[in-house]
Amino acid sequence: MALIVQKYGGTSVGSVERIRAVAQQILLARQQGHELVIVLSAMGDSTDGLMKLALEIDPHPDSRELDMLVSTGEQISISLLTMALRQKGCKAVSLTGWQAGIVTDEEHQDAQVREIHTASIHQWLARGYVVVVAGYQGVTDSGQITTLGRGGSDTSAVALAARLHADLCEIHTDVDGVYTADPRLVPEAKKHTQIPYEQMLELAEMGACVLHPRSVREARKFQVPLVVRSSFQRGEGTRVGGELQCGISSAFWGIAHQEKMAVLSIKGERREEACSHLAKHFDTVGVEAEAVVSVSDCMQYSLSAHELENATAILQNDGKRLGIEGWECEQDMTKVTIVPADPFTEKDMTGKLAELPFPVRWLKPVKRRISCVMPSAMSKAVMQTIHRSLAMNLNAGRSKDFLL
Template sequence: MSLIVQKFGGTSVGTIERIEQVADKVARFRGDGHSVVVVVSAMSGETNRLIALAHEIQDRPVPRELDVLVSTGEQVTTALLSMALNKRGVKAKSYNGSQVRILTDDAHTKARIRDIDDERLHADLDEGYVVVVAGFQGVDEQGNITTLGRGGSDTTAVALAAALKADECQIYTDVDGVYTTDPRVVDGARRLDRITFEEMLEMASMGSKVLQIRAVEFAGKYNVPLRVLHSFKEGPGTLIALEDSSQMETPTIAGIAFNRDEAKLTVVGVPDMPGIAHRILGPIGDANIEVDVIVQNVADDKTTDFTFTVARGDLNRAQDVLKQVAEDINARDVRSDSKIAKVSVVGVGMRSHAGVASQAFAALAEVGINIQMITTSEIKISVIIEEKFLELAVRALHSSFGLDKEPQDETPA
């Protein structure tokens, strides 16, 4: 039988009733003969409650002590789930990150996993225990409790699956898989049976919230098959794995992702000379502001308009930085637009199919949507458009690429 790592998020363990339901599900897997490691988050709302308590004491809590505090949320869930499993006659043991020894660096509140000591876990699994591990946390070389930041429980699950060489890492959430796009925007959005690590990474980075980017990166690096499943509904979910060259069904496009959290900045009348991009973006980077799409156009008068996008929440800080930059480089003006959005067409099939870009641009033109900026990668085409046209653009692209239809067998006759 298989070794499976299962991860349940805060909503899935948000109440005692739901913890009991999770215990039923885990018990069924154990009853089928599988070895099971379970990773759990804190009960929904608990981490926010603990952080709020910290801020009642300090405006800026000491990171080390904040990690000690918020790590308790997951420990509560591990103990409760282990009790629920034992009540069902399933042997279970709970562990926090330091007991398993999930070794991390010492970057409190955003630590990175360095190593996992799997000896104790293997011993328990060999004795027939279900091992329940607190997600989101670890311990540094000095024995200090650390936390992994946003999406940390997903990362814990994938890291454990890699260390244990698990057959599959199952991520249970409030959706039943990865869809071709957000079903709330497109009625015909279809659940994907399978998607590659590369496609999922692009979908996650472009705005899909099903999985955290760090977890997908980790899974791809160590080739850990991931499966996204609904916590309380039965179904096959979506498998995220390496590209399978033997598959007969090879759709060109996997999905349409989008992100509303975008703002655009343009430095107008920039002197066209070597090093100017660094003089603009260097101070932006120094301010710890991440830049996304970049476009530079050169005019006849030897000046350029330099345009780039940032997260909407960083717009005001970026503007403040650029005002000084514009003065230093003798640019004419700094302009901004916070009412934009990014829409992305994603699919590994782009590598072997020509005309994807032209088809996407034609679909947008047909519904009267103007493209402001374009960026591409080997398996992705992203456009920046006015935010008010976002849902129309997603629907148009989804329909143009036939994502509401089941993929056809492309094997030659």
């Protein structure tokens, strides 16, 4: 008998039928004798519906009140799933974030779990109940309801698994594991049996939305055994954690991509000097801009399109003083990131990949990844080509060679 934390996402509980199906899956695990803590997201897109109501009232609603509002979404799904479990004869109880003892900091809309008072959950488990906990939410020391921000239910599940010393944390989602690339874009993508925390984190941070980076960081910190698997079908899924050899490809762990990116090109005689000042300004206001590998007559940055406004405001205010003579924006860009099997040197990696027959712009490599940026229209073809090249190298037994 193991203690298992299972998390089901919004799509998995998006309708009464799906809630019933999830209840059935839980019963199977129950019949194997496991103690179960279930963590749920809100049903389907119900959170978006609540947000829309809020924005109708105030385009900039108060974050405490927003947490009060959107935390109802999970409260609805946990009660319905618990009813479905009870209806099938299974002892079950639902707990909100505060009832489950999930204490966070005061950062409404993006709170971090500080501690979990697990007494209540343990009491229900001891009485033989399946405990269904509202994900994505917690409570401050002073009793204010908070939410954990994007991907918050994954984080809730991992945090609970860590504090309950669970034997396993299963993330049930709408895909059946972690792939080498998004299979909708790269049909040849392969599912991993296992992937280490570090590389999962790189993929998650660079756009693989199967897991939220914060939950992976939390899992790494507490060494929580994590499995990503499908809500809709049984199967192995992907284990996340441990120090592993790359099973599928010794050349790379995966290719992630981020859409709605932009490229900002900055011109000026003293542009290099200007840009080192600019980097500090960007940092101050939280604009994450990655530098593109040097091109002839300008400095280029890749950044998320929604940060463009902040970035250009800085250029308008301080550009002239910094010696910047002009700038250009390109939008509708996609950033593609490769997470290789081993640490690699900047020179080797860029050299090899630069031979790809696409006009992509490479970003300055980082320890465990290398990224390039391109117009979104060509990103699918680029990802397929990179994936095929790396897999070919693998097949030819030259995989390590390719990258190093």
